[in-house]
Amino acid sequence: MALSLLCSVLLVTFLFMQTLADTSCNDCFVQSRASFYSNSEENGTDAGACGFGSFGATINGGDVSAASSLYRDGVGCGACYQVRCTNGVYCSGNGVTIVLTDQGSGDNTDFILSQRAFGGMAQSKDASASLLAFGVVDIEYRRVSCSYPNKNITIKIDESSSNPHYLAFVIWFQQGRRDITAVQLCETQNFVCKLLDRSHGAVWTATPPPSGPLSLRMLFSTEDGDDTWVVPVNNIPEDWKAGETYDSGVQVDQ
Numbered sequence: 001m002a003l004s005l006l007c008s009v010l011l012v013t014f015l016f017m018q019t020l021a022d023t024s025c026n027d028c029f030v031q032s033r034a035s036f037y038s039n040s041e042e043n044g045t046d047a048g049a050c051g052f053g054s055f056g057a058t059i060n061g062g063d064v065s066a067a068s069s070l071y072r073d074g075v076g077c078g079a080c081y082q083v084r085c086t087n088g089v090y091c092s093g094n095g096v097t098i099v100l101t102d103q104g105s106g107d108n109t110d111f112i113l114s115q116r117a118f119g120g121m122a123q124s125k126d127a128s129a130s131l132l133a134f135g136v137v138d139i140e141y142r143r144v145s146c147s148y149p150n151k152n153i154t155i156k157i158d159e160s161s162s163n164p165h166y167l168a169f170v171i172w173f174q175q176g177r178r179d180i181t182a183v184q185l186c187e188t189q190n191f192v193c194k195l196l197d198r199s200h201g202a203v204w205t206a207t208p209p210p211s212g213p214l215s216l217r218m219l220f221s222t223e224d225g226d227d228t229w230v231v232p233v234n235n236i237p238e239d240w241k242a243g244e245t246y247d248s249g250v251q252v253d254q
Contacts, residue, residue, distance in 0.1 A: 026223065029140035034083060035106040036118035036132070037066075044114040048102030050077035050201035051170050055156065056101035059172075063120060066102035066112040075181060076100050077202035078174045080146040083111060083121065085137045090127040096120035097144060103201075107136050143223075145254070148173040153232065153248040155216065158203060161242040167209035170202045171218070172245070176254045181227070182219035187212050188235055213238045220252060 037045060043062030046054040049071070056064060065083070070076045077100060084095025096117050104112045119128035121139075131137060151173040158168035171180060180202075186193040187210040199205040214236040220228045233249030240246070 027142055029084075029142050030110075031086075031138070031140050032110040033106075033108055033136055034065075034085070034111040034113055034118065034139045035109050035136045036113045036115050038115075038135070042114065042116045044101055048201070050074065050101045050103075051158070051199075051203040052077070052101050052172075052201075053156075053170075055170075055172060057114075059101065060097070060099045061116070062114055063096055063098050063117040064101045064114050065098040065117060066104035067100050068103070068105035068110055070100060070110060071103040072179075074198055074201040074203075075179050078146070078171070079179065080144050080177070081111075081141050082144045083113070083117070083139055083141045085121045085131065085139050087137065090122050090130050091137075092121060092123045095139075099146065109136065110141065111139070143177055145177045146175050148175055148251075151175075152251050153218075153230075155236060155246045155248060157240055157242055157244050157246070159242050161240075163240055163242075164208060164211065166205070166207050167240070168199060168203055168205045170204070174252070176220075176252045178220040178222055178228075178252065178254065180218050181221040184217040185210050185236075186215040186217065188215050189213075193217065211238075214240075216248065 044057040044064035046057040048056040050056055079100045080097055082095055082097050085091035098117050106112055119132055122128035122131050153174060154172040156170050156172055161168050183196045183204045184193045185196060185206055189212050194206055194210055196204040196206050216232050218230045220230055230252060234247060236246055
């Protein structure tokens with residue numbers, strides 16, 4: 001009886017410790033490599049696969065990156081990562097926080113950073129020049145929360161849109177560390193909703209879109225499968241126009 005009780009206690013302790021280990025590893029650093037955009041400006045590219053346009057080149061002060069597997073068919077667009085190189089001679093302890101805006105891979109790399117972000121991993125300006133001379137460096141990274149103080153989630157209507165026949169848009173200023181995995185557009189008058197297609201990257205489309213003022217619903221998902229629908233305070237107006245941005249009136253913090 002005592003042996004059976006002891007075994008039960010040991011089993012519960014093991015499962016508890018395993019749960020703690022699984023939880024802490026959400027914040028663990030992953031070993032990898034990174035390069036940088038060698039043929040672009042200091043910031044990112046405005047032709048990134050996420051479809052952010054010029055916003056994707058300058059968001060986060062230009063500390064942006066392309067990614068390979070982390071792109072996840074566009075689901076990873078807008079995610080933030082802490083990336084730090086591991087050479088103690090040149091690299092700082094904090095590294096740099098980047099926003100994923102593009103897809104790409106190099107020499108066994110997970111990230112292709114903007115030149116600004118790549119140099120930002122260094123301890124000093126001289127060390128930054130040395131890192132850029134290396135071209136590819138060993139790094140470690142982890143997912144972190146994005147932060148856009150005093151910004152609400154914003155809807156940018158893509159220039160390819162044509163009211164009322166075709167609507168395409170991207171979502172800017174997504175805080176926290178959740179992924180947007182589904183989007184619905186609803187007619188505000190009769191509450192008929194339409195599940196949108198992810199055209200590419202972070203671009204959501206409807207052909208044709210619902211009519212009238214449009215209510216947006218976004219599904220935010222965690223790595224653990226916890227899903228939460230977020231409904232903006234503000235609607236997309238009936239007379240929406242290509243190229244315009246619309247403040248949703250809401251923000252997420254986790």
